Amino acid sequence: MATLAAEVILVETEAAAESSSTARPITAEVIAENLNSTDKSAASTVASATSSSSSSAAVVVSVSDSDSDEIVTISQNIRRALECPICLTLMSVISCYCPNGHAVCESCMLTLLNMSSAQERCCPFCRALMVQSLFTSAMVDKLNELCHQVKVKCSNWSRGCTELVPVRYVNEHESRCLYMPNVPCQVTVCQWLGIYEQLYEHVSSSHPGVAVQTSTNQLNVTDAQDITTNRRRIYLIQSTCGMIWVILSRIARSRIQTALFLVNNHLDGYNNHVKLMPTDIVYRVTWFNANERSRTKSRTKRVYWSTSLKPEFQLLLSDSYPTFRFKTGRMEINWFQCPKYTGSHSSSTC
Numbered sequence: 001m002a003t004l005a006a007e008v009i010l011v012e013t014e015a016a017a018e019s020s021s022t023a024r025p026i027t028a029e030v031i032a033e034n035l036n037s038t039d040k041s042a043a044s045t046v047a048s049a050t051s052s053s054s055s056s057a058a059v060v061v062s063v064s065d066s067d068s069d070e071i072v073t074i075s076q077n078i079r080r081a082l083e084c085p086i087c088l089t090l091m092s093v094i095s096c097y098c099p100n101g102h103a104v105c106e107s108c109m110l111t112l113l114n115m116s117s118a119q120e121r122c123c124p125f126c127r128a129l130m131v132q133s134l135f136t137s138a139m140v141d142k143l144n145e146l147c148h149q150v151k152v153k154c155s156n157w158s159r160g161c162t163e164l165v166p167v168r169y170v171n172e173h174e175s176r177c178l179y180m181p182n183v184p185c186q187v188t189v190c191q192w193l194g195i196y197e198q199l200y201e202h203v204s205s206s207h208p209g210v211a212v213q214t215s216t217n218q219l220n221v222t223d224a225q226d227i228t229t230n231r232r233r234i235y236l237i238q239s240t241c242g243m244i245w246v247i248l249s250r251i252a253r254s255r256i257q258t259a260l261f262l263v264n265n266h267l268d269g270y271n272n273h274v275k276l277m278p279t280d281i282v283y284r285v286t287w288f289n290a291n292e293r294s295r296t297k298s299r300t301k302r303v304y305w306s307t308s309l310k311p312e313f314q315l316l317l318s319d320s321y322p323t324f325r326f327k328t329g330r331m332e333i334n335w336f337q338c339p340k341y342t343g344s345h346s347s348s349t350c
Contacts, residue, residue: 298322
């Protein structure tokens, strides 16, 4: 296991050079008194990045800016040393069958073992025949023990997660972390991905004129005639019903289509969007001419969940959304809750 041990020792050197000269409030716990000298070198290195707690549960930390920077630096060094060279994720469980000490994560090792016969199981890095020796097994067992005690920052630290998580449980924690980004921005060509609570702030600061707040659940569009053919305009509305994407698409020279999508913030235990029942929010679109006379009113339509939107979405082109002729004047979009609204009565009114 010389290769992995050397990487961990390198982390110790880098962490020592970058660490503060003052005493830290978060110290490492003595891992095990009976480790051999090689194990102690690796153990002292990785343990220096953890808090004094040895429990497997994640802990919430509150530290100064300098200490926070130090935690981030050491966590990054540990992640770099324990990065699986195949899938590039953190090796929460280390597997080493290579006699030269090349280690991979447990998942990648199982894949390698299943892909070839016993006679053809070669290390993907040095091509040595992979066999499980007593020496490498003992070293891997010790390092895996450390992974239960060594804590690193969550990768969502910059987004607000303040937990220090044992290496062994990092992947599990991050799959359920409440700060894992899962809400995309629907503005054209924007690649932002964040959490629900950050969406409105992002749109307000990055896309002027798109974010709108309203307490009346109403949006007035006075310049819809400026939307060119085969183009769309999008708004993010913060209303009493939640955050709603409003999309206007000019599908023909004199036809505009309108659709509303409620931003989904319902997640399961694995941070995936829950497949929800249709919303109980509906909307109507009214067109007023230049004299403020109502000329056209659409049928009541359902507000869909934003998870039904696809990244490649450009035009709506669906009978599920109201389409009407529009040249001049203004559009008024109103939405409201209608508990009796059902999918089988898509044109009903409340």
